[in-house]
Amino acid sequence: MDTTRARAHRLTRQRKLVLEIIKESQGHLDAETLYLQAKTRHAPISLATVYRSLAFLKDAGLVQEQRLGEDHGHFESAQTTPHYHFTCLSCGQVIEFEAPQVLELARWLSAKKNLQVTELNLHLSGYCAQCAGRSQPAAPKTRI
Amino acid sequence: MDTTRARAHRLTRQRKLVLEIIKESQGHLDAETLYLQAKTRHAPISLATVYRSLAFLKDAGLVQEQRLGEDHGHFESAQTTPHYHFTCLSCGQVIEFEAPQVLELARWLSAKKNLQVTELNLHLSGYCAQCAGRSQPAAPKTRI
DNA sequence: GTCCATGCAAACTGTTTGCACGCGC
DNA sequence: GCGCGTGCAAACAGTTTGCATGGAC
Numbered sequence: 001m002d003t004t005r006a007r008a009h010r011l012t013r014q015r016k017l018v019l020e021i022i023k024e025s026q027g028h029l030d031a032e033t034l035y036l037q038a039k040t041r042h043a044p045i046s047l048a049t050v051y052r053s054l055a056f057l058k059d060a061g062l063v064q065e066q067r068l069g070e071d072h073g074h075f076e077s078a079q080t081t082p083h084y085h086f087t088c089l090s091c092g093q094v095i096e097f098e099a100p101q102v103l104e105l106a107r108w109l110s111a112k113k114n115l116q117v118t119e120l121n122l123h124l125s126g127y128c129a130q131c132a133g134r135s136q137p138a139a140p141k142t143r144i
Numbered sequence: 145m146d147t148t149r150a151r152a153h154r155l156t157r158q159r160k161l162v163l164e165i166i167k168e169s170q171g172h173l174d175a176e177t178l179y180l181q182a183k184t185r186h187a188p189i190s191l192a193t194v195y196r197s198l199a200f201l202k203d204a205g206l207v208q209e210q211r212l213g214e215d216h217g218h219f220e221s222a223q224t225t226p227h228y229h230f231t232c233l234s235c236g237q238v239i240e241f242e243a244p245q246v247l248e249l250a251r252w253l254s255a256k257k258n259l260q261v262t263e264l265n266l267h268l269s270g271y272c273a274q275c276a277g278r279s280q281p282a283a284p285k286t287r288i
Numbered sequence: 289g290t291c292c293a294t295g296c297a298a299a300c301t302g303t304t305t306g307c308a309c310g311c312g313c
Numbered sequence: 314g315c316g317c318g319t320g321c322a323a324a325c326a327g328t329t330t331g332c333a334t335g336g337a338c
Contacts, residue, residue, distance in 0.1 A: 011337080105243055119213070129259065189320090
């Protein structure tokens, strides 16, 4: 009945572990990698629990999920400064960058079309400085 | 040996059909919907062929794939003017919009970090004008 | 002691693939 | 008629879920 009543959540070893690994890695882990990293540590954890913990932490606003052009999700520690991602199609490295213009754009759109924007996802891909130097196989159909 | 030699591609009924449906729909179909629409027409086609045709057409630059925050892909006819998408989390409608600033942003980033950007994906979600009017269940954790 | 969280395995969704047949060229 | 495209079903990856047990509070 009382929907405002906070549910009793438990801070288990596994949840702490998942959050810890994400924070330490500083990167963009997928669930599988996270699971494997957890295994290399002593802690026993199952893949299902990794997913459940991630869902929990995401819901709590402690981690964020990203879709970096792959068919599976990547997770990173929630940050205060919004930032975006560039993925190199050749070497796979992910570069983070800030771009305040994006928020302006969101506000502009918000006002123009009267939308309430709650999520924003900007993802670029292409070739990083190093990889662009090497000869690309044919013209990498530049669509932009 | 001759990598520049064009492969002989065939324009089969199924491929024509897939392209036709995408063009007519004007929308953002996923493979399943596309498959069902094809079935309602006379044409016999399998889901596997839908995927294969989409891959083919995508490769040919005739259709583009979008990830609209869902766990599955959406496809639309390739357009000359770049545009982006907003998905309403409440009613599910997809709103397209143009935003030249985005390309400027990409160029800016390209120059600043010396990247070669070939793909750009900007996706917003939140609540549309109609849905934002109705009372939302609690504060829709606005992260932006 | 109560209940939520976990582990396991099975289910599930979206997508891809191997192989034999069919059909565009 | 050659060889690519198709259909079918099975395989696949990532993710979710049912149920019995375990552990946080």
